[in-house]
Amino acid sequence: MLTQIQQLEFDTLATLEEKFEYAKSMHALAKFEEGLSYFRILKTEYETIQQFDRVLDCLGWICQNLANLGRVKELYNYMPEYKSMCNEHGNELNQLKLNVYLAFISSSIGDEPSAISYYQDAITMAKKLNDTKRYLICLLNLQAVYILIKDFEHAYDVSIEVKQAFEKDPEIKTTMSEAAYYLNLMAIQLEWKQINTIEPLFEAFESIPAIDKHKREQMYxxxxxxxYFNELGHYSEAITELEAAFTFIIKTEEEPFLTMILENLITAHENTGNYQAALQYAKAFNKKLLDTQKKRVTNETIKVIKEIDLDSMKQLVYVDGLTSVPNRRHLEKFGAKLVEEACQTNQNMYCTIIDIDHFKSINDRFGHIVGDLAIQQLANVVSDVLPEDCLFARYAGDEFVILVPQQPNAEHYFQQLFSHITNFEFQTAEMCVRLTISMGVASLNDCEVKELLTLLDLADQALYQSKNTGRNLLSLYGND
Structure with missing residues (x-):
């Protein structure tokens, strides 16, 4: 959760560009949740002023943060929009980033051949752009995929490329890239039983500057x-190292390391005669296999979807990444058609704008991450009560729009809708938050110019009346 100081720093910055740079700084601090939330806010604000180069940058950082957090499904949902924006407003660097994200998704759902292909394309593009930083990252990620599928010959070939890249440009070395290089090489040498080559790699790893501050790499x-100690038959030393790694990784359930740790712990405890401990880890190992099987079912579903070319999934460009409901682009395109059809058939249509009360104070008090949860929860609550013939979309920030076909008793209908939506609550890990909403409604019959923009403007005026009168209210345009 965001600290109050971080919250104030972001919210009080004067310009969008200052906020953009501040959001980027979260990545260097490994504060990926915070960065994700900030870039989602900035994406909406840049869309409002139609600064599409920055919208594309925000999408890239959203994807990067989701990748760092391992949230594959959300990342996948952003891909069509990112690809569409790349085609409309992007350049070769954006295409390079897209390939990296697609590779990460492919690897995460067990589609290693696609991951390898995407990383190879990304490496080619990085060379062309002379982007040595991303070239190195893609090499290391490609190597990790080869190790995962036990293609150690290709993995070792990549090690040589990484070493050459380090020698050619020592400036591209970071703590994490050097650690990844040595850890991947250790995995290859252990698999090949080249035990005599391992200790120099240990020494090299331990000499990496600031490596002691990187807990994840220390666990690996x-x-x-x-x-290594299991291979030597030094089982007590093996147990010490593996149980320390297990204590860390049990919180994250990362594959394939958790499985590897459990397998080696079982071996070490069996060889020391501690069968009770071996049985304990064997149970954990079996549970992990069952969980992996369940996860594989989900991943296979994603994989089937992914096999459809993204160009044929254009409808996902119209989906809001945070809430999974239609986005503003969808509303402006398809909502305008609905209004036009209603006019042609002399049917009335209602536009409702919904807004969370005191949303800024929610962000100020609890942080933007909780603010995101509030927006997601409101979208869920509204989606659950709306009939299929309504168009529901996220308009901007915490604002949602509903287009409702003609109703015989409109005022009663919207009063019921309002009572179902307001006073909703949601649970976070630390608190229960109860929220109210304000609602404004206008109809085509209220419009002099019968078009979507006019309808939205009148509904917004009705929403303002609800806010100005005291909030947690429904207002119909034209009613005092």
Whole structure:
């Protein structure tokens, strides 16, 4: 959750560009949730002023943060919009980033051949652009995929490329890239039983500047040392390293390291005669296999969807990434058609704008991450009560729009709708938050110019009346 100081720093910055740079700084601090929330806000604000180059940048950072958080489904949902924006407003660098995200998704759902192909394309593009940083990252990620599928020959070939890249340009070395290089090489040498080559790699890893501050990399290192000690028959030392790694990784359930740690812990405890501990880890291992099987079912579903070319999934360009409901682009395109059809058939139509009360104070008090949850929860609540013939879309920030066909008793209908939606609550890990909404409604019959923009403007005036009168209210345009 955002600290109050971080919250104030972001909200009080004077310009969007300052906020953009501040959101980028979250990445260097590994505060991916915060960065994700900030870039979602900025994306909406840049869309409002039609600064599409920055919208594209925000989409890229949203995808990067989702990748760092391992939230594959959400990342996948952003891909069609990102690809569409790349085609309309992007350049080769944006296409390079797109390939990296597609590779990450493919690897996460077990489609390693696609992941390899995307990383290879990205590496080619990075070379062309002389983007040594992304070239190195793609090499290391490609190597990790080869290790995952036990193609150690290709993985070792990539190690040589990484080493050459380090020698050619030492400036591209970071703590994490150097750690990844040595950890991947350890995995290859252990698999090949080249035990005599491992200790120099341990020494090189331990000499990486600031490596002690990187807990995740330290956990991987403990895993490798545990495997190494098992190979030597030093089972007590293996247990010490592996149990330290297990304590860390049990919180994240990362594959394939959790499975590897459990397998090696079972071996080590069996060889020391501690069968009770071996049985305990064997149960955890079996549970992990069952969980992996369940996860595989979900991933296979995503994989089937992914096999459809993104160009044939244009409808996903019209889906809001945060809430999974239609977005503003969808409303402006298809809502305008609905209004036009209603006019042609002399049917009335209603436009409702919904807004969370005191949303800024929610962000100020609880942080933008909780604010995102509030927006998601409101979208869920509204989606659950709306009939299929309504068009529901996220318009901007915490504002949603509903287009409702002609109703015989409109005032009663919207009063019922309002009572179902307001006073909703949602649970976070730390608190229960109860929220209210304000609603404004206008109809085509209220419009002099019968078009969507006019309808939205009148509904917005009715919403303002609800806000100005005291909030947690429904107002119909023209009613005092």
């Amino acid at each position: 290192y403990q895993c490798m040392k545990g495997r």
